[in-house]
Amino acid sequence: MKYDLILANVAKHITLTSDEIRYFISLLNFREVTRNECLLEAEETCSVINYVHAGVLRAYYLDKQGKESTIMFATADWWVTDMYCFLNQKPAMMHIEAIERSCILQLTKERLDQLFVEVPKFERFFRILMQNAYTREQLRTIQTLSLSAEARYTNFLKKYPQVAQQVTQRQIASYLGITPEFLSTIRKNKQKGSIS
């Protein structure tokens, strides 16, 4: 059943009654997106937070020169949105697109706020979600500051081995903050190193 995954995700941190479960599910919208379809374009208002039931999404920033910077990949069982713009209902800075055909459960800002009032346990759930997102992001900052591009790539492969299979090298490069050409060079050098 299509709500199993999301309920298990919630159950990791809070315990709901069956009424609460029914209510929570009633707030969700199911959406299917095709490969390369965009869930959010920059400048649009970001009205929903997305739970990835299946597939892979990518959030990225596009600067005036047309350079993409990948902010995050979201595979099955991840939550993703342009959080700043979602919370403040401002025009989005990011784009969010489906890398492959994906199934998404969406929760609007209004309904989330309503959920916090009706089932305050969800304050706890989202606190923990935000804590995890924050510490993950901070770890990324530390690695960006302290590690070389090659070390960051090695780390990425170790931390997200399945994501590395599902996305292109160009996209990985834009996550690491390097050019696809340079990532290619790094890969060549790593191979040489591992033969000896």
Place this chain on the structure above:
Amino acid sequence: MKYDLILANVAKHITLTSDEIRYFISLLNFREVTRNECLLEAEETCSVINYVHAGVLRAYYLDKQGKESTIMFATADWWVTDMYCFLNQKPAMMHIEAIERSCILQLTKERLDQLFVEVPKFERFFRILMQNAYTREQLRTIQTLSLSAEARYTNFLKKYPQVAQQVTQRQIASYLGITPEFLSTIRKNKQKGSIS
């Protein structure tokens, strides 16, 4: 009174009764630290979250080569800790030191957990705190990926003008992920630009 600031900080997001205020305050420990004093050394267990009542703290990561990477500066009215290690009660990755004489209010993990049980409103407060921390950190990631060192420096000055006055250039450089020498060069070039 030394709890005014922290209560105003809390009041920005939740409203407490006087009993709740009294209880909250009873959980806090006041601590004064001198210039250059360390609140947390890497490998120690990070047992507290710190609210900066006055002064400036700096959280940084120190790698095996001895290079410092500044994770954040915390001035008056900021919360700071090694969040990952605080939440999971793991040995700290960061160091936290006072840049100048500072007054801190500390909350242990145990007492915070207790606070969540006794006054569930604090779940909401910390959810919002974590949301803000997360979106701030994500914005930093975007800028690190998409901007040049000079643009990042300009941005830092604009975003944290008073912090820029309170810390050394070496510390700013380690926040931006560049060497102090290169920051010096950037400053020289900026001056030239602004004369013409």
Place this chain on the structure above:
DNA sequence: CGTCTATTTGAATGTACTCAAAAGCGGTGG
């Protein structure tokens, strides 16, 4: 006042980028 550290400056080096072209791979339509 002296010492210690921060900042500046410059030269040499290394890391990562740009541009261009070739090779590889995957998806789509015929």
Place this chain on the structure above:
DNA sequence: CCACCGCTTTTGAGTACATTCAAATAGACG
């Protein structure tokens, strides 16, 4: 099912950005 087209990846040469090392200067603290 194959062939083509478009995009991704690789490769290489030349360049720019940022680092290292060393030394001089300037500031700050005790």
